[in-house]
Amino acid sequence: MTTNKTFVFDVYGTLFDVHSIGKACETYFPGKGESISETWRQKQIQYTFLRQAMGKYAPFSEVTRDALRFAADLHGRPLSLKEEDRLLEAYQSLSLFPESLEVLSHLKEKGHTLIIFSNGDPLMLHPLLKKAQITNYIDHILSVDTVKQYKPTPAAYHLILDTIEEPRSDIVFLSSNGWDISGAKAFGFTTAWINRSAQPVEGLHQPPHYEYSTLNPLPTW
Amino acid sequence: MTTNKTFVFDVYGTLFDVHSIGKACETYFPGKGESISETWRQKQIQYTFLRQAMGKYAPFSEVTRDALRFAADLHGRPLSLKEEDRLLEAYQSLSLFPESLEVLSHLKEKGHTLIIFSNGDPLMLHPLLKKAQITNYIDHILSVDTVKQYKPTPAAYHLILDTIEEPRSDIVFLSSNGWDISGAKAFGFTTAWINRSAQPVEGLHQPPHYEYSTLNPLPTW
Known part of the structure; x- marks a missing residue:
């Protein structure tokens, strides 16, 4: 299995x-x-x-x-x-959160598929990821710029399905932005909200499946 | 004329x-x-x-x-x-701004057509307007609920054109919300931004045609 x-x-x-x-x-x-x-x-x-x-x-x-x-x-x-x-x-040259690198590294070692999905267009996204030296851990780097539709539109989230063939609910979607989690949940992904600033759940009737304060619990999945 | x-x-x-x-x-x-x-x-x-x-x-x-x-x-x-x-x-039972009633009354006396256009659905909008006793001055009360598309979508602003037959640029659109003004300007209306809280123009490349701090200058148009 x-x-x-x-x-x-x-x-x-x-x-x-x-x-x-x-x-x-x-x-x-x-x-x-x-x-x-x-x-x-x-x-x-x-x-x-x-x-x-x-x-x-x-x-x-x-x-x-x-x-x-x-x-x-x-x-x-x-x-x-x-x-x-x-x-x-x-x-x-934004800073990674303290645990980001280690979490990505652990997940990659375990053989999981790691995707980055951002509002950022390649012009600003790629230099950031490269400088932070995390591209080696990432299987796919996706930008909404490909479809020119921002999150939380279904068209944006659909980019992920165009890249990997998996049922939506098997895909674990991670974001610190409550509204992004609401959009991803409405789209059908399994969602884990990284609620870094201890916010209430957004009033959009799409509560996350999981909620953590950092990325640290992920490698134990 | x-x-x-x-x-x-x-x-x-x-x-x-x-x-x-x-x-x-x-x-x-x-x-x-x-x-x-x-x-x-x-x-x-x-x-x-x-x-x-x-x-x-x-x-x-x-x-x-x-x-x-x-x-x-x-x-x-x-x-x-x-x-x-x-x-x-x-x-x-929200309060009208101090000048709202007088401005509406003056404009109506001069024979102008006055339209209310709101994100509010009839359930919350009509009691508000009724209690404030301003419905007599208003020719049309329009809600985005008719098209179920919120401002600043073109579909929402189009409701106004479905109601009165006039070229877009002859219609004077008034809002205190900078983003609403940006949307209305992009749609083609003549825009007057009631910038009540002295904000900078929104970074959406749609600056208003006119800018006032209250509705007071309108009757002199």
Whole structure:
């Protein structure tokens, strides 16, 4: 009996700490790095939802720049194009969460199939994964940019089924974003919510199958 | 030469102050009414975007209950069904902004066509408008519930064109929500952003045609 499973990992907030960018933000916003990082992330996600509804897809790297610009404007300190570029470059050096590397390594050793599935377009996603030296553990790197539909649309999640032939419920979908988990659950995946910031379950009537505070419990599956 | 125009008003946040609910929230969350109101509104809007992307439409009254539940959970004080019902009932008695009534009355006197266009389903929208005694000034009350597509989808904005036969750019669309203005601008309406909380323009590359801090300048159009 094989116990090999397919694990699908979200990237931003799940494997990587998006708020590790706060330090880089401090350079241009002294004492406000954390606040900028919070607004930046919040608008980045919101703009994917809004562009999805408007039918105006733009790659995540552009959305990320637009969100940074809003955050800077909100804090009354607009950035030059060069300053924006520097912060966006720093977004390709986000820190992994402390356990990410070891968990990926353990799961890979056990023979599981590991997939990365992200809103990030290749332009920003690949340098991040390469710098963090995790590509060796990953079987497939998937980006919604292929279908130009953001999570949590069914069209986005379907990309995974186009890549591996497995029943949806056999696929374990991991994300720290509650809304991503809701979307993946509605789509039919088995979901494990990495609830890093101890949030309540989203009010979307799609509670996760499993809930952990970090990725650490995964290798014992 | 006729100068009659069609003005389309958003409801929540534009004519009515959604945060006037904060007082009612104080009953169950002493000292936290404002914070609850903020989270409630934020999740209410977010859930419309998420349900839109997931293809899981639910009426705004349900979404509003789900968002309230999340806000209560986040603050560690879950509500009973009866308490939820009371706060949702209070949502039908939101306060108009100080100038709303006079502006509607002036525009109507001048012979303009006034339309209300809201995410709110009739169940929650009609009692609110009736209690505030503004229905006499309004020519058409439109809800996205008719098409079951939330703003900012083109399908939602198209409801307005199904109601009045006018070129899009002759229709003046008013909202305090920057993202709603972005959607309406992308759709082709003439947009006036009632930027009540002095926010930066949303990073969606659809800046408003006009920007005011209240509805007061409208009667001078």
